[in-house]
Amino acid sequence: MADFSLHNTNIPGVILAGGRSTRMGQDKASVMLGGRSLLDHAIARLAPQVSTIAVNADSEPQCGLRFIPDIIPGKAGPMAGIHAAMAHAATLPGVSHVVTVSIDSPFFPAELVADFAAVIDSPAKIAIAASEGRPHPVFGLWPVSLGDELAGWIATDEKRRVRDFLLRHNVAEVAFPLHPTRASLLDPFFNINTPDDLVEAERWLQVLS
Numbered sequence: 066m067a068d069f070s071l072h073n074t075n076i077p078g079v080i081l082a083g084g085r086s087t088r089m090g091q092d093k094a095s096v097m098l099g100g101r102s103l104l105d106h107a108i109a110r111l112a113p114q115v116s117t118i119a120v121n122a123d124s125e126p127q128c129g130l131r132f133i134p135d136i137i138p139g140k141a142g143p144m145a146g147i148h149a150a151m152a153h154a155a156t157l158p159g160v161s162h163v164v165t166v167s168i169d170s171p172f173f174p175a176e177l178v179a180d181f182a183a184v185i186d187s188p189a190k191i192a193i194a195a196s197e198g199r200p201h202p203v204f205g206l207w208p209v210s211l212g213d214e215l216a217g218w219i220a221t222d223e224k225r226r227v228r229d230f231l232l233r234h235n236v237a238e239v240a241f242p243l244h245p246t247r248a249s250l251l252d253p254f255f256n257i258n259t260p261d262d263l264v265e266a267e268r269w270l271q272v273l274s
């Protein structure tokens with residue numbers, strides 16, 4: 066039997082909205098989808114699942130939520146945002162893990178945090194999302210105790226690929242099913258990186274029940 070279980074009433078969430086948005090050509094947080102910004106989509110989807118929400122970005126978003134910039138300078142990639150999330154969550158009382166979601170996947174599962182929490186059976190375990198056999202490691206539940214180690218890894222690893230960091234740890238990959246719509250099945254981690262992806266996301270929004 067597992068000797069550790071996570072109470073999913075005290076898991077803070079961080080929306081990862083940093084990065085360069087090169088392919089989109091504009092800050093993804095303020096990109097509009099179905100009349101709402103991607104930031105508002107992420108907040109609406111995450112709020113029922115977490116105890117608090119903070120936004121990791123380069124500049125303060127106009128949403129009134131706690132703003133946590135990268136601590137490690139130089140746009141070091143998604144792991145820098147995950148590091149900022151861990152450092153922030155480590156200041157909150159009684160918190161062992163923090164969940165991260167990406168700003169550019171607005172259809173992520175409503176059960177994300179509950180399904181992550183269910184597989185955490187030791188304090189140092191990481192859970193990351195997968196769909197259709199592919200991992201989506203920016204969607205993860207991270208032990209806040211890994212903050213210092215992650216900072217050291219970012220400082221020394223050349224490529225700073227999330228997958229390489231995960232290889233060093235106890236990780237559970239949680240597979241999420243495709244989501245039924247009035248058209249075909251939607252990958253809940255559908256990712257908006259380009260203006261064309263945004264057009265496709267608008268089409269998905271029309272057929273979601």
Ligand SMILES: Nc1nc2c(ncn2[C@@H]2O[C@H](COP(=O)(O)OP(=O)(O)OP(=O)(O)O)[C@@H](O)[C@H]2O)c(=O)[nH]1
Nearest residue numbers: 081082083084085086087088140141142143146167
């Ligand atoms: N904090 C932080 N987050 C980042 C950084 N780079 C990417 N991200 C986040 O990581 C996730 C995946 O980002 P991508 O879509 O791969 O990259 P992007 O920089 O937003 O866009 P591209 O420049 O088009 O690759 C998103 O949630 C980004 O906000 C970074 O340097 N710092």
Ligand SMILES: [Mg+2]
Nearest residue numbers: 169256257258
């Ligand atoms: Mg992306």
